[in-house]
Amino acid sequence: MKIACVTDDGRTISRHFGRAPYYAVLTVENGQIVERELRDKLGHQHFVGQESHAAGEERHGTDPASHDRHVNMAEAISDCQVLLCGGMGYGAYQSITSLGITPMVTDLEDVEAAVAAYVAGQLTDHPEWLH
Structure with missing residues (x-):
């Protein structure tokens, strides 16, 4: 399983999906993190002038x-x-879901701690924080 976390620095989960420049992608096998990579992420800054x-x-x-x-x-x-994030808009949440990716809004900041909590079935989703 691959779990993506929205991040500004590769270590902490960003509070805003649209503004973060990276995804930390962790591969989990048998309940353990076996691979970690940092991927570039398009954000609001890439779509200037396209707002609607x-x-x-x-x-x-x-x-x-x-x-x-x-x-x-x-x-x-x-x-x-x-996809783990600290916050996102309703539209982003719906779009991510339509792609077959499960978005979860978390209060945990540490990427590895949040992934471990998700794998253990102990990560609380906060959809009430969607804006």
């Missing part, structure tokens, strides 16, 4: 153009089953 807010849009980031941007952001983790 659909008329009547109830929640930020749920329009088709935003979905396309979220899919592009997630392209680097298409081989992952789970």
